Amino acid sequence: AQKVTQAQTEISVVEKEDVTLDCVYETRDTTYYLFWYKQPPSGELVFLIRRNSFDEQNEISGRYSWNFQKSTSSFNFTITASQVVDSAVYFCALSPRGGANSKLTFGKGITLSVRP
Amino acid sequence: DARVTQTPRDKVTEMGQEVTMRCQPILGHNTVFWYRQTMMQGLELLAYFRNRAPLDDSGMPKDRFSAEMPDATLATLKIQPSEPRDSAVYFCASGPHPDSGNEQFFGPGTRLTVL
Numbered sequence: 220a221q222k223v224t225q226a227q228t229e230i231s232v233v234e235k236e237d238v239t240l241d242c243v244y245e246t247r248d249t250t251y252y253l254f255w256y257k258q259p260p261s262g263e264l265v266f267l268i269r270r271n272s273f274d275e276q277n278e279i280s281g282r283y284s285w286n287f288q289k290s291t292s293s294f295n296f297t298i299t300a301s302q303v304v305d306s307a308v309y310f311c312a313l314s315p316r317g318g319a320n321s322k323l324t325f326g327k328g329i330t331l332s333v334r335p
Numbered sequence: 336d337a338r339v340t341q342t343p344r345d346k347v348t349e350m351g352q353e354v355t356m357r358c359q360p361i362l363g364h365n366t367v368f369w370y371r372q373t374m375m376q377g378l379e380l381l382a383y384f385r386n387r388a389p390l391d392d393s394g395m396p397k398d399r400f401s402a403e404m405p406d407a408t409l410a411t412l413k414i415q416p417s418e419p420r421d422s423a424v425y426f427c428a429s430g431p432h433p434d435s436g437n438e439q440f441f442g443p444g445t446r447l448t449v450l
Binding site for chain 2: 252254256261262263264265266269310314316317320321322323325327328
């Protein structure tokens, strides 16, 4: 069985602060994918990133960075110099890699509020 | 800019009425998912299809919910009869073949209110 835990439920920061959203996962699959999605107040779920389990290289995209550590089963997301537009619910998700099963297992989400 | 589209965006109906939600997946995506999101339960997978064939509908209440893909450009989710507990946001998502990565791209959702 697969499980994604986002222990933080709500985080509030002041604009320009850095913030890290934690994600811990459990899976018996040897290969898998990890994802982050953003759900702004408008409601649509926006795909941010996909990570393959065999690639532990960290990734940076502008103010966003992701730290994947297989040893601790974590896939954390850092926003540098946060902005009000980053206010959203962020979901971490997990799926098997390969085969017919492409279901995503989502965490409960973290509500991030960035205050001006 | 390819996007998943969903209609209607908002639906208010009375208990007992039939509700049909429609989804147009991204052209070329062969996997389509239906989710329900509520404050209490979060995101729940109801059903998903690959190449128009249902792969898993274990998350869907079978007595009142049905999901179909009449063709590759249309997926439908029907509730008959609707109940107040069905009030939620229903998302459709589509994705490429699993060998391409499993990411899912979501539509804007249908906000359903059953009175």
